[in-house]
Every structure is written in structure tokens, then in C-alpha cells.
Amino acid sequence: MKVKIAYIEEPPFGWADVDHTVTGADIELAETVLRAIGVTRVEHHLTTFAELLPGVENGRWDMNVPLFVTPQRMTRVDFSLPVWAISDGFLVRAGNPMALNSYESLAQRDDARLGIIAGQVQHHAAQKAGVSDDQIVLFDQQAEAIDALLTGKIDAYASTALGNRILADRIGHELAAAVSHPTVNVEGDSSPTGAFSFKQGSHELKDAVNRQLRMYLGSADHRRRMSRFGLTENEIDPVVIG
Template identity: 35%
Template sequence: MKANRFSQFSGFLIAGCLVAAGFAMLVPSAFAETTLQRIQRTGEVRIGYANEAPFAYTAPDGTVTGESPEIAKKVFAKLGVKKVDAVLTEWGSLIPGLKAGRFDVIAAGMYITPERCKQVAFADPQYQIQDTLLVQKGNPKKLQSYKDIAKLPDAKLAVMSGTVEVGYSQQEGVKTDQLLQVPDTTAQLQAVRARRVDAAVGTGLTMKALAKKDPGQVEVVTNFTDDPKHTGYGALAFRQEDTDLRDAVDKVLHSWLGSPDHLQTVAPFGFDKSNLTTKTAAEICSGS
């Protein structure tokens, strides 16, 4: 009887250990630290950006600034995160870099689109803006819309790879062989200045900033005609599993956007009350 009882006890002990081991294996996944918890614990967050003034860019002194990084600094400070590290990335690599964990948030003025919503979780937009063209001085071909470019088979347009303008131009009839896709806005300016293209397209603020760099050779089209549906809504973007981080950021944004501090923060980059919007990410993601 002693032997049987000992065997039973041993069996219970082994079974209990197996259950405990199994539970221990489940605990890390059940209580894994989220990105929000990590950045609040460490006080550090990494943002990904691409060089596109005035949204996000590297200043001559090496600091990273622009509308989106400055908003990120203010928002994360309110969440107890004091250190914001920035990772320079080509525009087309921002979403892959975010998903690969190279940084925690895209702070590059990225437009919310239904297609991008399938890949990342957007905060509600921090601005709305429309596009325009950068052209050679005097606008020799009198380009004022995508349709004008489409009508001229020899007209060339410089667009940043991975931007919504690639699709917008094609929707309006611009052929693929009319497009010169480049990695950044500097390349767009160089292409127009060197007459490799007749125009470059981007947000009104971006094109105005480029024009100021060489006013003797290039200028901005002030009466650009575009589909109102092409109005851009820019926002911070997060990994789809980081909805708690996105929600925490949204809560701060909702109480801060439009405040004197917010408007003072973005004023140096050309933004003002006219760029405020009541649109939500959910509305834009659904196409409404």
C-alpha cells in the first residue's frame, strides 16, 4: 500500500509540475509588455521620418524637426516619454521599417489612405492640406493640373516613390512613362531645376519650401486644379498591434490640437488654423 500511495503521490506531483510549467509558458505571452508600456517605462521612443520639409527633415545642425516630429515630441512628453530618437528612412521604406520594429511610430506627415490603413494604425489626423506643382520659372508648358500633364505626352512629372501622388496622377490620365519616381524632395527639386522633368508634385507647403531654395529657376503653381477628394490628411502611424499606444496618443491630440501651444508649435512650418480638421482616421480609412 505504501508503494501504491507513493506512486500516486509521485504521479500527482509530476502532473502538478507539468501544469505549472505549462502555465509559466503562457504567462509571458499573456502579460507581454506592450510598446506603450515599454516607452513609458524607459522614457524613450523611436520615430521614423523621411526628409520632406516642412513635415519632417534634418536641419543643418543635424537636429530632426518639422511639423510631425515636433508634434511627436509634445505628445509623447505628455505621456511621460522625454527622449525621442529619430530614424531617417526613405519614404517608401517607412511602413516596412515600422512593421520590422526599426522604430515605434511614423512621424513624417504621412497621409491616411484606405490602402495604408490595411497596414498600419493611424492616429486621428493632425492636419489637412492640398497639393500643387513645382515648375520651371515661368511655367513654360502652362501646367496647372494633372490633366494638363496627361494631355502632353512629352511632359514629365517627378513624384516621390510611395506617395499618394503616384496614384493620383495616374487616376487623372498621366502615363507611367511620364513619371519620374525619386526617393525624396531634394531629388524632385534637382529634377525640375535640371529640366529632366517639367514639374514635380507634392503638398503645397512642401513645394513652396522647395521653391524658396532656388526662386530664380523654379516656382510654385498657385492655381493648381485637383480633385477635392485628394485633400491630404496627415497623421502619426503605429503598428496595427499597438492600438493602445495609438489610443493614448489620440487622447492627447484631441485635447491639444488647435490650442495656442499647438498652433505655436507648428507655425514655423507654415501651418495654421486653416489646416485643422474634424475628420477622423476611421472616416478616412473607410473612404467616407
Template identity: 30%
Template sequence: MKLNRLTSALGMLCAIAGLIAQAPSARAETTLQRIQRTGVVRIGYANEKPFAYTLPNGDVTGESPEIAKKIFSKLGVKKVDAVLTEWGSLIPGLQAGRFDVIAAGMYITPQRCKQVAFADPQYQIGDTLLTLPGNPKHLDSYTSVAKNPDVKLAVMAGTVELGYARAASIKDSQILQVPDTTAQLQAVRSHRADAAVGTALTMKDLAAKMPGQVVAVDKFVDDPKHMGYGALAFRKDDTDLRDAVDKQLHAWLGTPDHLKTVAPFGFDKSNVTDKTAAELCRE
């Protein structure tokens, strides 16, 4: 009798164990759930005014970090920790979990869309050149650089401008790849490069740092397809976080509060766009 009861009890235990084994495992906490639970989000940025940069007191500001602060606050996340990273290491750093979001004004491109999940763009902007005063080599486009094989162009590594330069038939021997905008500025000032290329706002900001020593080209001729659309970027499996951010962005972009937030960095209503990440990823 005792043996039968023992056998029956063991059978019931096995059955329960089987049911437990077949039950779906508890889902791991998502990034969105974690940052809302802890109230802390980590953003990755590279020093590039006016998009994201470190102030002398150590605080991080710029168009993208300030937008991130506003949007995450609306999601109940009050603390934004910033992680300084070289531009070319932003996507690898995001994928490795060093931070939760790239907030660096990164352009949406089809190639990057294969690596990260972009929110819809928060701005649109074109490029220009930084040259010595008087623009001695008469440069006003990627094409003008390509036509003069003696011209050296300073380009920040990992940026879309590197691809634009090569697509315009600028030879690699003409391209000086540098890690950041400070290096671009120094390359032009020291005559190691005849020009640097980047977003119009960035090049104008560099020119303002060294008045009389460098200038931003006012009339830059570019392919309309090169219009840049900057956005926050997330890991591919964090689409719930991306979607939550998009919902807040759509309700906020273009409002007086948004325009007031980005005005100190040179952005205005002309930089607001109705393009979506989905359509830019398809181009």
C-alpha cells in the same frame, strides 16, 4: 508507507504543474508600456520639409516630429530618437520594429490603413506643382500633365501623388519616380522633369530654396478628394499606444500651444481638421 507518501507527493506535484500549465501566460510588455518605462520612443521619418527633416546640426524637426515630442512628453516619454528612412521604407521599417511610430506627415489612405494603425489626422492640406519660372508648359493640374504626353512629372516614390497621377491618366512613361524632395527639385532644375508634384507646403518650400530658378504653381486645380490628411502611424497591434496618443491629440490640436508649435513650418488654423482616421480609412 513510504511508497504511498511518494506517490501522493508526485501526484500533488503533477496537479500543481497542470494548474501552472493551464494558467494564462504573462502578457508581453506592450510598446506603450515599454516607452513609458524607459522614457524613450523611436520615430521614423523621411526628409521632406516641412513635415520632417534633418537640420545641419543633425537635429530632427518639422511639423510631425515636433508634434510627436509634445504628445509623448504628455505621456511621460521625454526622449524622442529619430530614425531616417526613405519614404517607401517607412511602413516596412515600422512593421520590422526599427522604430515605434511613423512621424513623417504620412497621409491616411484606405490602403495604408490595412498596414498600419493611424492616429486621427493632425492636419489637412492640398497639392501643387513645382515648375520652371513662368511655367513654360502651362501646367496647373494633373489633367494638364496627362493631356501633354511630352511632359515629365517628378513624383516621390511611395506617395499618394503617384496614385493620383495614374488615376488622372498620366502614363508611367511620363512619371519620373525619385526617392525624396531634393531629387524632385534637382529633376526640375536640370530639365529632366517639367514639373514635380507634392503638397503645397513642400513645393513652396522647395521654390524658396531656389528663388528665380523654380516656382510653385499658385492656382493648382485638383480633385477635392485629393485633400491630404496627415497623421502619426503605429503598428497594427499597438492600438493601445495609438489610443493614448489620440486622447492627447484631441485635447491639444487647435490650442494656442499647438498653433505656435506648427507655425514655423507654415501651418495655421486652416490646416486643423475634425476628420477622424476611422472615416478616412473607410473612404
């Protein structure tokens, strides 16, 4: 049994090493769960964020790495049980020269520019907090947004707080810093959750994944594997069942 899973380059959730090995917290969880349900071959497909939902809808692959669950996305795909809960944060230049620590603080600076990956939930969160469209710069790839930040084309990059901490470590704290801030998703939940997604009607695969997730999430092995990528009880405990 083969399952094709799509991912995007977004450490610590998924990326390809220099030897082209695909790794990351979401990749590790997917492979562990899929192997446990009898999948003998896991095929990874690198794509852009904008293509995740259309790709699985059209059957180009079988499932997506976890992304935030929203009512709008639920009309297009079927989601698994939640696998993590993560709030937003900014990646800024070292020293945070504009003192940006929330969407609201950025909205108050007419000269501040915020980079966001097109289609991600941070776009709605920023708009809801008062960030104007003129202040928002959309990108297709994370690497483009980081380059824009480091070259001064934008003043902050909005993504997950966890992901930005990993990015700051990789880029170097002499160049960039991660700023965590409280965020509220479109439904008012202070801990937005992410889940695998499938083509609507793919009940066999989704149900098998969910059965394994119910047994596996929060286990010692799950926590150990996720800790290698920086996920802690803060991200895991809110989605552990029972």
C-alpha cells in the same frame, strides 16, 4: 520611456538642420505630444518614404511621422487621429514654362514629365487624372526629384502644395515656383488627411497619442508651433475635433 520615430527629409514636415538637429512641423508635433504623455526620450530615425510602412510593421521603430491615410495603408498599419489636411501642388521651374497647373494639364502634354516619390499618393492621383506611366518619373528621395527638375529632366514635381511653397522659398523664386491646384484623393475627399502610423496592435502608444491629440489639436500652442513651419488654419481646421 523611449519612442523611436521615423521621418523623411521633406520640409516643412521634417528635416535635419546643418547642426544635425531634427526639426519640422511633424517632428515638433510628435515631440510635443510624446512628451505630454510621459515619453522621456524621442529618438529620430531618417529613412526613405518607401521604408516607412515596412519599418514600423517590422518593429524597427515605434511610429512614423504623418503620411496620407489611404484604405490600402490602413490594411498594413494603425493610424492616429488626423493631424493635418493638405492638398497637392507642383514645383516647377521659374515662370512655369509649360503652364502646368493640375494633373490634367500635364496629362495633355505628351512632352511633359512629372516627378513623384515612389509610393506616395500623388502617383495614384496623377494616374487617375490621365497622366501616363511614360510621363511619370519615380524617385526615392525628394532631393533627387528637385535636382531633376532644376536640370530639366522633369517638368514638374508633385508633392503637397504646402511643401512645395516652402521648397520654392528655399530654392529661390528665380529658379523654381510652387503651383497649387485642387486635388481629389482616392476616396473623393478634397482635403486628404495625414496621421501618425504605428504597428498594428500597438494600442497602448497609439491610444495615448490619440488622447493627447484630442486635447491638443487646434489649441493656441498647437497653432503657434505649426505656424513656424507654414501650417495655417487651412491645414489645421479640417482636422480639429469639436
